[in-house]
Amino acid sequence: MDLMAKAVELVGGVMVRRRRAETPDQQAVGQTPSIPAARAQGIMTLKMPTARGWAPGHLPKAAPGLRVNAFASGLDHPRWIEVLPNGDVLVAESKEEPPPPRGLLARATHATMRRAKAIGTSANRVSLWRDADGDGVAEIHETFLQGQRQPIGMALVGDTFYLGNTDGVMAFPYRDGKAVGEGQRLTRFGTGGHWTRSLLASPDGTRLYVGVGSLSNIGDHGMEAEKDRATIWEIDLTTGESRVFASGLRNAVGMAWQPDTGALWTVVNERDGLGDETPPDYLTSVQDGGFYGWPYCYWGQTVDDRVPQDAELVARAITPDYALGGHTASLGLCWMPEGTLPGFPDGMVIGQHGSWNRAVLSGYRLIFVPFRDGQPSGLPRDILTGFLSEDEKLAYGRPVGVTIGPDRKSLLMADDVGDIIWRVSAA
Template sequence: MEFLAKVASIVGGTVALARRVGSPAHEAVGATPQIPEAKKQGIMTLKMPIAKGWEDGHVPTCAPGLKVNAFASGLDHPRWIEVLPNGDVLVAESKEQAGPPKTLMDQAAQATMRRVKAIGESANRVTLWRDADGDGVAETREVFVENQNQPFGMALIGDDFYLGNTDGVVRFGYEAGATSLSGDGERLLEFQGHGHWTRSLIVSPDQSKIYVGVGSLTNIADQGMEVEEGRAAIWELDVATGEGRIFASGLRNAVGMAWEPVTGKLWTVVNERDGLGDETPPDYLTSVQDGGFYGWPYSYWDRVVDDRVPQDAEKVANSIKPDYALGGHTASLGLCWMPAGTLPGFGDGMVIGQHGSWNRSKLSGYKLIFVPFENGAPSGPSRDILSGFLSVDEKLAYGRPVGVTLGADKKSLLMADDVGDIIWRVTGA
């Protein structure tokens, strides 16, 4: 596998270098992005920096007026964060368990992903971190729950704790202040694993529903739509009955979700398809309508048809245009609403953890960004909160942003870094 990784790196680097000639000069971002015409790649671009981590006091670069410190370190691929009412911080530590590669391209892609620690043995646990003295650094670590199946999303409603494993949602009993869960939990929903494996969770404002992000198995339904049944969607789980339904579909890989308080709408970030160019199509941030269809796999953005896919004209005609483009292949995963006053110099808006690309000639993402909102909608260009996760020559990844949430004090952000194995805390300087 190491030999294949080196071959993939050499071939991928050569292809990526060639494709930088004539690559788009502008990112496809904002409410009215300039999206280049699709260019079928044949051999998909594979370009991944080597996982380096942070050494000798090296930390991410902050926006002016902010500072960053390690809230917790020494984790094993931290992906998602949940802050409990008492201030305890839960972290899902998990990693993709790759299925059997079906093609040489699959083998090369998996070898490439291993270079940045994105695939491998999963810790399959949630740890609890407690900052008892309030200095912004956790002093204690406990194993909250272990022996799970690629855990990711977490939610607490009263005395019930919900965990999104890749194969379904499990409910456990919880006591306030507890540092661990007991029992095997109760399975409420079942999903198929592999492919886009993360299962993010968010509770409705009235706490009667939980929404679950379930990504597609493949890039563009390459194995047919039958194996995509129930995927590329956001599910709604009724807490009282335990029954689930598809809330919105055609979302290739909807991960982070957040509630926008002015309109009360659910928003999500979505990772779009590969193989059409550096900026084509862009990942996006969008509000989500009950029963809405957002194009995948038939089309992208504003009904642009992907002719690699057997078509459904009615589906395309009824697809909804996303609200805000985030650039091609930024792998925007984390999402949270940040009210004005949380960080100095920042108003109301969405904070997005961009995990970073592996499939374009010039890498993108690798940042924690802020999208300002007014009257319930994006109102301007994004701003960097944290950057510097990627070396200037794009050969090394010091870290990769994933989940993000407000700290317990409501004056900080916590962000998971699954290459640095750190939870970063951002506050005013």
Template sequence: MSGQTTLFSRGVALVGEAAVAWRRRTQGPVPPPAVGGAPEIPAGRPQGAVPTLKMPTARGWALGQLPAAAPGLAANAFATGLKHPRWIHVLPNGDVTVAEALFMPGPPKTVFERAMVATMKRAAAIGPSPNRITLLRDADGDGTAEIRDTLLEGLSQPFGMALIGETFYVGNTDGVMAFPYAPGSTRIQAAGRPLVRFKPGGHWTRSLLASPDGLRLYAGVGSLTNIGDLGFEVEQERACIFELDLASGRSRVFAEGLRNPVGLAWEPQTGVLWTVVNERDGLGDETPPDYLTSVREGGFYGWPYCYWGRTVDDRVQPQDAARVAQAITPDYALGGHTASLGLCWMPRGTLPGFDEDGMVIGQHGSWNRSVLSGYRVVFVPFANGRPSGQPPRDILSGFLAPDESESYGRPVGVAIGPDRHSLLVADDVGDVIWRVGAAGR
């Protein structure tokens, strides 16, 4: 980072803190978290052209420093020295594949965009993308990967991964690629073939999830903008979940109106697809909350016209009353701007002290609020195929410095470990994959 950029970044931080302090004084105390099936969501207060901008400076982990695990659990580094690891996929033989990629913004066009870019650089959220998938192998089962190889490289901001039979699928920002894969391989040399093209830019992550029968792939595709700022035409086939039929090669929009659906998971009792969604910015600390929801085929979830059911966002013009009337209310609020990205199903008994089925969620952490939120890995208990109504429980925390000015790490993707009794967490600021398991084991 050049000296001029560093000075600008520091200036942005000071201006941002002043704006945050002003909003705290003028808007009153920070509302309680909007969490659960019936959250209390404050009325939206549009923040205008310069919304609240607050992110911690990326610090990384000191030698021997660890995130805080829930009682009865302990964390250890499964793999270190990665470059911005974002997503995890565990193969049937126990190998772990990790997508390493970074957001690469275009040239900023406004003062706020310049401020956002400078702030994200300070937070280690943007930069040259590694564009690779690394394979990790814990051959001796001690909870640490001692074998590492580059499975694929030269990709286009890879994120989601799936293995079906002997085909390895990768969700690049511009589409899904299929590669031949021999079981046990540590490197793929063959060229891939494209299955579907996506529009790159904006929310760039493309998560993947195979159907239980292996016949279809589901892909999360986020919006280009916050609320359709550049018109609705450029948002076509975005803010949605795609379904790809692998036999025919056909693809279609499975559900839409989901601003940025990232993690995807199956609830095994009902066979229903679930996702976590990052909602819109610029309306307040808890307005609207990010959420966990079941996904209905053909369903519309409100973006950009409305949020949390049919609460109209008057900033979006023209409005569409017919679409608002169709909007489905999400199942479970996760708090405002938590950046809930990672998602996986965790059966009861996987971790000590977690004796219910439920969803594990990696909360990457906020930028558009006066008090930081997220920066943790949480568990949402389920009963009878749905959230049981209990509040989320922390699995892993301690990613922020006590004064919240710095972040040691930021959790993203989550996956059940190869031994089925641990959890793996991708930490893109810490450049590490954490393993969480029973304490003392």
């Protein structure tokens, strides 16, 4: 990083120290969160811990009654996990590869993100891990797919394996436990900005849902550049036709089905530059044709006055179901039925990757949101913590994708700083 970019980072550090006093004592969490009034920041808060990784014998801290062990290690920035019907575990190994930065703030941001292992050269592969002896540790490892473009989302439907690359969804024939051939492109998406493309198949296997994040923070390059972004797409796997299922979702990443209601749920990363807790990231059910506010407003009809307005869209913006706190970078999501882990009822498990744009850091944990009658009910509970040093200067790990383990009695979670897949089970 050159001296001018270093100067910008130092200025950012001064802003962090000034803004710590403005950070609310309580996070905006739950169905009726207390969200502070917006405070436009000018120079955006920039604070991210240095990636350290885990020393031998150092583990995340599991909640009482649970234990954690490394299911797989030595990966290259693992982001997402898919468990196949035969128990094999697929891991998408990928990283953001941004274009060269323009301007001082961009250079400082890139330098900070690189120090945190958030950007760099992407492995661009899907690896396969197998725990053949059932001891909770994978001893077989092989490459499942390689030469992809920042892959994330994965779904196996019948004899077809679908992969969400940053530039579109690919379909591969699946035979004898392997993806075959070069694959067929089903969609093409614009690249840059929020680059992940998560996938979720419908329970009947007829449709595929794709999370496509925005190009920018708040439509900074105009809304034409955001066409078909900040959305969840639906692909009809019979006809190949696709459409926008829901919009106004700045960066919808993890998706999951709530089995009692059949509703699609997602976690969304909200906009930056309005304060440590404003607005909160959120967990929400997703309505067909629903609009969720971005970039014009947030948490219902709270207008973002930095954005040229569209009154009609603001009027029909849907209030999310459940706030997750400001800038937690909630990415991973899966439904966990009661009985999977001891002491936990039905609910959603969420991997919070952690903030980079708060004076007091948030996220950096794996949490559980209890559900009752198809809706969130109660405050979040920690499953795994300890990913961040007490002085917030070091990150030992950062939670990302999460799913139920092959034995249905454990969770698997990707850690893209520790380069580990963690397994959580009963103690």
